Amino acid sequence: MAEKKSTKRKQVKNKSVEKSFFSVKTLETAGFILGLFLSVAALFILLSLLSFFATGNLDQTALEQQSAENVHNLGGMIGASTANYLINHCFGIFSFIIPIFMIQLGLKLMGVTKRRIFPQFIHEMMIMIWGSVFFATILSNGSFRWGGGHGDFVSQWLIKSLGNFGAIALLLLIAICYLIFVSKKTIEYIQKGFEKTATATEKISSMISSTSAKKDNNSEEANGQSNGKRTVSVVPPMDQATSRTLFEEKDEEGNEPDTEVVINIDNKENENATVINIPIETIEPSKPQNNGTTPESMEISSGGDDEEASGKTVEQILAEQGPYDPRKSLENYKFPTLDLLKKYGNDNTEIDEAEQKANADRIIEVLGNFDVRITKITATVGPTVTLYEITPAPGVRISKIRNLENDIALSLSALGIRIIAPIPGKGTIGIEVPNKNRKVVSMESVLNSRKFEETKYELPVAIGKTITNEVCIFDLAKMPHLLVAGATGQGKSVGLNALISSLLYKKHPAELKFVMIDPKKVEFSMYASLEKYFMAMLPDQDDPIIYDDGNKVVNTLQSLCQLMDARYDLLKKAKLRTIQEYNEKFKKRLLSPKEGHEFMPYIVIIIDEFGDLIMTAGKQVELPIARIAQKARAVGMHMVIATQRPTTNIITGTIKANFPARMAFRVVSQIDSRTIIETTGANQLIGKGDMLILSSSTGAEPLRVQCAFIDTPEVERVCEFIENQSGYIPPYLLPEPIVEGDKGGEGVQMLDQLDSMFDEVARMIVATQQGSTSKIQRHFSIGYNRAGRLMDQMEKAGIVSEARGSKPRDVLISDLAQLEAKLAEVHGK
């Protein structure tokens, strides 16, 4: 019995399944037939419309008389009357959109295409309605009804109300608004269009003014150049010299080297005799980087992210908005121009051939006196020192020449002689002798080099010129941390300014932030004006430069460690290893800001007078510095620390191990030199920016470089140039540091020792719905530590959310009544 019942049930179930299957099938078939019908009908209408252009006039009489015999339209009588109706009474030539849409709908119903039909319908309707009115307005004079009956009707009404010009303007405005609604890119194109017009106008006006100025000049010249001024024309590079980029393989970037002028004093070569062959090399800077454009008028804009479209795929967002461009957040930012820097005009000064020859003679003489025979000597004149390269005769021991350092110095009566024996990879011995007249290597000349202009480094630093007059550029991102040392007055501060300026000339504020710690209080003060552009600071920090050498520094370093950890978390979440990969992926919109991802600017932390800091704060600063130096490279955080006391109790083992790149200015003793660059040499430098650079890629032999010179007024001009533009409001904020001790305690324990201001502060937070430590500080005039502790207690009590990097915490209680209940609970009432 039971079996019978279940069989019956099964049969009923099968029938219902069949039924529903049948109905789905039926629907599909009906849809297919309808789609086919629509498509064929649409093709018929399309053919009739096309035919209407040739036969429309001829068919008018037949249509009026309703006689099918005299119809010429390919669609016959029905085709002719449909086309006539659509073109003359509906939307003019835009009626073509109707059969086109019918085909799209037909294909969709037939299951041929999966594209969404509704957005297409809206767009096509818009084009049809707007197009018919617009065409009817601008082509109203002809006999053909371009806009059809609909177009003519609306257009006439518009013209009557607004006049011809007003009607066209309104229609264009509607079109632009619609395009903006469809794609945000429209705004960009319009802005670009306006920009181009503005530039063209500026150019025309400057051309007009320069033509009139030229006329004036010409008349002056015609008067016999009475002012005595000479015009100097810039000649493009003539030849290509081999250039070497510091810390990188030769020509890795494919950079073209600077112009080279080679002066051969003696070109004769004789293998057997002692020959002096002194080619003297100078390398000139190349074309200017840019023409010194002037800043545009100031605009205020906030540094928000690009708008996020909800519910769209990455492809759709990319198609609509293109890749994410961090520079867009400060779109009109102009890079500083080279005319802000001073030109020294001594880059081309004559080489003192007599001096070189005399020095070479004296070196040969001294060596000869000690029975050291050489086969060849060449001189390369650098900005500060000349390198004499000697090839010893076979059998001469290198150590013998090395031991003659003092004798050579004595014979040349010069300080700062350094012997490199042998020059790595060359098989020759180098003797560096200071020039009698040293050249100032201007910052302008290094930034104005093609090498710097074309560099692809992430954080390019043009620090000066090598002994062969090549512009020396390194990538701070690869170093990855730099230790700068040198006795007082030897050029450290100038060196740091050169480093900062290079970065300012190459990086956009969206891509780079500085943290500057300056216990001497005078070195970095001019950069304070870059707060809204290049500075990263704590939420409660008043001055973007950190002057004090205690708490603030510790808090900042603590915050930087937190930022480093947060960045690592993001990298881990994105399954990437470096900041470059991360930012690339972010730019391609493959990392969603909704999941906490954000573009990561590089952070360069510069600490001047590190010695002072270690003396006052000791381990408290040493440990976070070591942590950052060990780990932060991959997340784009790089440190530069400078000290005038390169002793081992300041540059400790931990610091040394984590700062592989070193920059040594002149120091007082051999021991100091060894502390910085692991060898002697820095004690033999001649000061004023003469330095030795050591890094993993220079090998054991440090490279001698003349640091570029930039003085305070130049730095001020550069900062002022940046300051005159719109910046980020607020500036880039570092995460609030977790106050020591707060983390250790359990929540219950913390709530046991509630701050006496707890209730008051909680009420303020709920009333203003703002959970920020700095706000508590300001509002109640209390110190940072106490405010931080209060905020932690709020978190433990469930009044505010957890810290979220630099963003304020969420307030979890919405009104004061709810808060009072919470407070009662917290106080155990």
Ligand SMILES: Nc1ncnc2c1ncn2[C@@H]1O[C@H](COP(=O)(O)OP(=O)(O)OP(=O)(O)O)[C@@H](O)[C@H]1O
């Ligand atoms: N690259 C350079 N080219 C020419 N002159 C330089 C260069 N660097 C420094 N000088 C000269 O040396 C002076 C001292 O330089 P700077 O202030 O950088 O020294 P410092 O090492 O920072 O000294 P301190 O540690 O006492 O601050 C400058 O005022 C300048 O005259």
